[in-house]
Amino acid sequence: MKQGILWAALILVGLGSAPVALAAGAEELVRTECAACHALERPDYEALGIQERIDRKGPPLYYAGNKFQPEWLESWLQNPTRLRPAGIFPAAAVKESEEFDVIDPDKLIEHPALTAEQASEVATYLMSLRHHDDLIAANTYEPGTIAKRMGQLNFSKFNGCDACHSDEPGYGGLSGPELYTAWQRLQPAFIASFIADPVAWDPHTLMPKSGLNEGAVARLTNYLKLIGEEQP
Ligand code: HEC
Ligand code: HEC
Missing domain, CATH: 1.10.760 (Cytochrome Bc1 Complex; Chain D, domain 2)
Known part of the structure; x- marks a missing residue:
């Protein structure tokens, strides 16, 4: 027993x-x-x-x-x-x-x-x-769409992201991670939250805090979605 x-x-x-x-x-x-x-x-x-x-x-x-x-x-x-x-x-x-x-x-x-x-x-x-469950919980990004040309302008001319990031293989800045596969690699709420406030994620990031409003962050995130979905 x-x-x-x-x-x-x-x-x-x-x-x-x-x-x-x-x-x-x-x-x-x-x-x-x-x-x-x-x-x-x-x-x-x-x-x-x-x-x-x-x-x-x-x-x-x-x-x-x-x-x-x-x-x-x-x-x-x-x-x-x-x-x-x-x-x-x-x-x-x-x-x-x-x-x-x-x-x-x-x-x-x-x-x-x-x-x-x-x-x-x-x-x-x-x-x-x-x-950082806290930063994800605080994020309100909802995936949407943007025309490619407008997305490109937001990424380069309007916000200067291309100084440090490529949005196409071999095209754009080299000091930050490439972003044409960001949508495949990263969670949407992380992308939006990091663009809005990189320092909250990494106090020693090399990415400057942009002070972008929610609409501008959503346009940039939607552009990364568009180009990410075009990747093989
Ligand atoms: C000699 C240092 C070194 C070691 C050891 C190492 N890594 Fe890395 N890891 C790096 C570097 C540098 C990068 C950035 C690579 C790049 O961006 O091209 C990286 C990138 C990564 C990434 C992507 C991170 C991101 O934010 O994009 C992951 C995930 C990762 N490593 C996991 C691991 C795991 C798991 C191990 C152990 C099995 C490991 N690494 C061992 C240096 C290292
Ligand atoms: C001065 C250079 C610089 C500029 C300008 C810049 N970034 Fe970054 N960005 C970085 C670096 C470097 C990292 C990686 C984190 C680190 O190492 O500090 C990063 C990380 C990111 C990430 C997370 C990617 C990952 O794989 O970890 C996203 C998304 C991003 N940046 C989007 C943008 C957008 C959108 C803009 C324009 C508003 C922008 N960045 C402007 C340098 C920059």
Whole structure:
């Protein structure tokens, strides 16, 4: 009788712990393989000052669950393509040249790639990091449409986003992440919220706070939707 209870308890523990063991494995992998370059908790920005940005080796991931599309994350981790043409600290990767800035590829890292099984578990773990549920909850963006020409004008002439971002492969600024796949990579509320107030997400962002109103943010986000949906 006692043995029967013991077995029942062991089976329950065993069943109950299987998924936990998987998640713990993913968390351990991220802590050992990724934490040297990526913040998994909010850094003490106030205490560290701008040195935090200078020492940063990869984008912060402590709000990954508020930022990424989970399918994109899982697939990118297996096949990481370049998102920031000039890397995480553009000033270090730009070579002086006579006419325009050129990027020194030796200064950029090859991102580590995960197997399909690791990527699935790591993506699930990263999606659980949701430090900024507050900013997502406060966002009111509703996806809409914009004519392409008007979207382009908003992105370039009216707001100068093209100084730092490309909206077409090979066209636009190089110091920020490319934005022609932003809609595939990122959650719509994150895009709108980041455009409205990048500093709320990342106190040491290189992106200037624009002071755009809700309508202007929605037009820019709708443009990223339009060009993102055109990508293969
Ligand atoms: C040597 C430093 C380094 C290591 C180690 C590293 N990364 Fe990265 N990671 C980077 C850099 C730099 C980028 C920016 C790449 C780009 O924009 O082209 C990046 C980008 C990312 C992105 C996209 C982030 C964004 O905001 O666009 C994710 C997700 C990511 N890494 C996850 C991981 C995971 C998971 C691991 C561990 C398996 C890992 N990284 C290991 C440096 C690193
Ligand atoms: C002075 C350069 C600069 C300008 C101008 C700028 N950005 Fe950025 N932006 C950045 C950088 C750099 C990042 C990545 C965060 C970081 O490293 O600080 C970023 C991040 C973003 C992101 C999040 C993308 C991601 O993958 O993390 C969006 C969306 C974005 N910018 C949209 C815009 C829009 C729309 C405009 C015009 C209103 C704009 N940006 C103007 C530099 C700039």
